Amino acid sequence: MDSDALPSVPGWLRSFLSVLEARALTLVAAATALVLLVVFYYPVATVFVEAVVVDGRPTVEPLVSVLSSRFYLVDIFGFTAYQALLSTIASVALGLPGAWLLARFEFPGRETLRSLTILPFVMPSIMVAIGFVATFGKNGTLNAILQAFGLPTVELLFSLPAIVIAHAFYNAPLVARVTTAAWESVDASAIETARSLGASPTRAFRDVVLPQLLPAVAIGATLTFVFTFASFPIVLALGGFQLATVEVFIYSRIQNLAYAEAAALAVIETVISLGLTYLYLRYEGRQRASGQGARPQPRRSLWPGSWTPREIGTRAGIAVYAVALVAVFVLPIASMLLTSLTGSNGAITPEHYLFLLERQQTGASYQVRPLPAIRNSLLFGGATLLVAVPMGVVLGVLTTRQFRGRAVVDALAMAPLAVSGIVVGLGLLRGLVFGVEAFGTRIQVTGALAIIAAHAVGAYPFVTRSVAPLLGNLDPRLVESARSLGASRVRALVDIELPLVAAGVVAGAAFAFAISIGEFDSTIVLAEGSSSYTMPIAVERYLGRRLGPATAMGCLLLAVTSLSFVVIERFGGRYGGRGGF
Template structure:
C-alpha cells in the first residue's frame, strides 16, 4: 500500500514536470513566434513607412509622387489642386465632349493612367479574364460527375504551389520569339509571330489568368456545392424557368464567393512582380517592378513612398476581401446541386459542346505553357537535344564565381525550403491554436495572418534590406543584422506561415471538444491537451501546411531577388530569371527542374487534402 502511494506521488511529480515542461515549451514557442513576427515582419514594414515619412518635411515625398503625372496620370492635377473643383469638372466635361461614336466604334481622347493607374488597369483586366475563365470550371465541377473530377479540382490549388517566375517562363516558352508557337508555325511554313514583343500586355493578362482562374474556380466551386438547392426546387415548382431560378436563387448565394475570388485576384495581380518583370520589364512596369528598379538604383526614399502608397491600396482591397469572405463563410449550408454524369446523353447537346470547347481552351491556356517549357528545354532548332542541360553542367564546372551556377541554386532552394519549414510550421501552429479561440483574439489573429498577403514581397524585401541586412542599431553599441541565408529564410518563413495556419486552424476548429474536455477532466493541462489530443488529430493539416511552406519557399522570388547578395545565394527562381532573355534553352531547362520539385510538393499537398480557404 505504501509503495503504491509512493508510486502515485512519483507519477504525479512526473506528470507535473511534464506539464510544466510542456507549458514552458508552449510559452517559449509563443514568445519566439511573437519575436520573429516583430523583428522580421512588422519592423521591416515599419522601416519602409519610416523611410517614406522621413526627412524635415515628412509628406514631401508623397506630394512629389502624387502630383507627378508619371505616377498618378490624370489624377496628378487633382492631387496638385484638390480644391479646384470647377477646374477639374471642366476637364472631365472636356474629355467627355471629346468622345465620339462612329460606325467603327467609340473613340475617346487618350486618358493618362500613370504608373498606379496602369497597375490597377492590368489588374482589372487580369481579374476580368480570370473570372471569365474560372467560372465555367466552377460550374462543371459543381454540377457534373466524371472520372478525374477530384484530380481536376485538386489542380485548382496550383496558384499556391507554382512559382510565378516559372509560369512566366512557360508563357515565354510558348509565345516568345524562340517559343513553341513559332516552332509549330515554322513547320507549316507560316511566318513567326511576335506576340510577346508587339502585345506583351495580352501575354501578361493570360499568364495572370493561368495563375488566378483556378483560384476563382476553387472559391466559387466551394460556394456552389453549399447552395441550398431545395430553394431552387421550390422556385422551379412555382413556375420559374431554369434560368430564372439560377438568377433569383443560385446567383445571390454565389455572389459573395464571386466577389471574394475577384477581390483576391485583383489583390494578387495588383501586387504582381515576377510575371511582369519577366514578360514586360520596365516597358510594362507595375508599381512592384518600379519599386524594385528604384531599389536597384539606390533611390530608397522614392521606393519607400511608392511602397507605402501601394500598401494602402492593397490593405483597402484586403479589408473588402475579408468582409466578403466573412459573408461567404456565413452563407451556404446546403447540399449543393445534384451532379449528373458529364458524358451521358447526346454528344451534340449544346451544353456538352460548350463544355468541350471550354476544355480545349483550358488545355491550351494551362497545359500549353508548361508543356512548352519542358519541350523547349529538350529541343533546339534541329530537334531533340540535351545541350541545354549540358550547358548547366558546364556552367557549374567552368563558370566564373560571379555567374549564376545551377547546382548552388538547386541546393540553396532545398536548404532554404527545409529551414523555412522548420521555422514556419511552429509559427503557424502557435497562431492556429490562438486562432481557434473565441472573441477578439481570434479576429485579431485572422487579420494579422493576412498581412503577408497585403504587403507585397518586394516591399517586404526592401524593408528587410533596409532594416535587418543593413542593420538596426541597439543600445550599448550593438547592431542587430540578418544577412545572407538567414535573411532569406526569415523572409520565406513569414511568407509561408499563413498557409500553415490555413491548413491547421480548420482542423483544430473541427475537433470534437468533448475529447479535449475529457482530457482536461483527467488532469491534463491545456497545453498537454493540445499536444496529446489536438495535434495528433490535426497531423494531416500540419504535414499539408509543411508541404505548402516548402513549396512557397521553393518558388519565392519577390524578396529573394532583393536579398540574394551574390551568385552563391541565388535560388532556382532567381537563376531562371537570370537565364531568361539571355540563354533561352538553359532557362527552360532550369524551369523544368523547378517544375519537378514543385510538382512533388503539390502531390504531398493534394494527398493530404491541403487547403487555402480560411477556416
C-alpha cells in the first residue's frame, strides 16, 4: 500500500495496514478454509461419527449390519452400481458420436450445439425428471405418438430403462464435452505422418487418434459413474422406492428417523464416491500436464462434395443419431412445455398456470404455494453467490500456485463434488441444525442459513473450476513485473489477474446461481415446511398429485435457469471444455 496515499494515518496504523495487505491472501485463505470446515467437513464428519457412535456409545454395529446384509449389499448397493454402470454405458454411447460430430464437422449452429453441452450443470435434475414423466408416462407424448401410428403403447415409468435414459440425457453431453476437447487436441501432423507411411484412415485412427481419445472417454465415464451412483431426484421421480438406490434409501431412513442406519449407508457411499473422484482428479491432472496438439485436424463440411457410398453411409448414421438426439434431449423438454399448456380435455389452455395462481391466493399454509417457492429460490441463489464466488475464486488461486501439498489442497477443495447433497444435508441436519455445544454455548444454524450453506458447498467447486484454468494460463511475468514495481501479492491479484479472468468469474457465478436454483437433494432434507420450499421442491410436491401444475412449475424453473445458461454461454467461452467443466 502506498504510504503517500494515507498522509493523515498514524505510522503504526500504516505499518499494520501494510502487514495486513501483505498477509491478506493468507488470511482470506484461512477464512475460506474455516467456512469450508464448518459447513462441509464438520457436517460430513458428523455423519461419519453417527455411523460409529450410537446413544453416546462407540459401536460398529450400524456399519457391520450394512456390510453383512445381503439386502444392503446386493439389493441397494448392487442395484445402485448396476444402474450407474448401465447409465455410464448409455451416456458414453450417446456422447461419443456427438463428440465426433462436433470435432470433425463444420455446420451452422455448431457452436450453439457445443454450448449446449454445459446443460447438465445448469438444468435442475428434478425438472429433467418431470420432462421424462411427461414423455414416457401412460398418457405421455411417446404413447400419443405411438397411438397416432396405430402402434401399441408402452409403460416406461418406474422402470430401469427410464432411469438409464434420463441419466444419459444428463451425462452424455458431459462425455461429449470432454471428448470433443481431446479430439480437437489431436495433432493433425501425426495423422498425416501415419498416412504418408502407408496407414489407412482406419489404421491411422486406431493407432494415432484413439489412444489420445481413450483418456478423455475414461474421464467422462468416471465422472458419469460418480454422478449416477449418487443420483437422487431422477431415481426418486422415475423409479420410486421400488427401484431405490443408496441415495433414495438414505432419504427414506431420514424420513423414518433411523439416523444411525442412514449415516452408515452415507459413509459407505461417500467412501466409494471419494475414492473414484480422487482417481479422477489424479488421472485428469496427468492428462492436463501432457499438453495439446500443435495443429488440430481440419473439419469437414456436413454436406459432402461427392455422394460416395462411404459418404452416404456417414450421413445416414448422422441422421439416425439426430433422431436419437431429438428423442432423448428435445422430446422431454418439449413434452414438459406441451403438458403445461394442455388441459384435461386435450385443448391448449393456461389452466395449470392459473392453478398455480389460485393456489397462491387460496392455498392453506401447509400447501406448496408458487410465489414463496420462487422467492426462496431466488433469495437462496443470490445468497449462495455471496458465499460461493469468493470461496471459489480463493481456492482457484490456491490450486494454481506451486507449493508443497498443493495436490492435497486441490483434493480437499474438490471433495464436495464427490459427496452427495443428501449426505451434506444429513450432516447439517444432525449437526448445525439440531445444534452443537461449543464453549458453553449452543450453536444452531437453521432454516434459510442451513440451506444456503448446503447450496454454497455444492456450488463453489464450479467457480473454482471456471477460474482456475484461466489463472493457470496467465503469463507469470505479469505478476512478477507488478511485484518488482512494489505491488503486494494481493494487489497484483486484484489489479492484474482477476480483471484478466473476469469472464471465468462471471461464468462461475452463473454456474453457482444455477446450481443453487436447481438444488434438490440437500434442500429436501433441510427445508422446514412449505415456507422454506424452493422451486425444485415445489415441482416434486406437485408431481405427487397433478402432472399439469408440476410441468407448469417446471417451465418456470426452466425459464430461470435458462438465464444462467445464457450468461455462461456468453462469458464462459471455449475454455470450459478444456480446463474446467
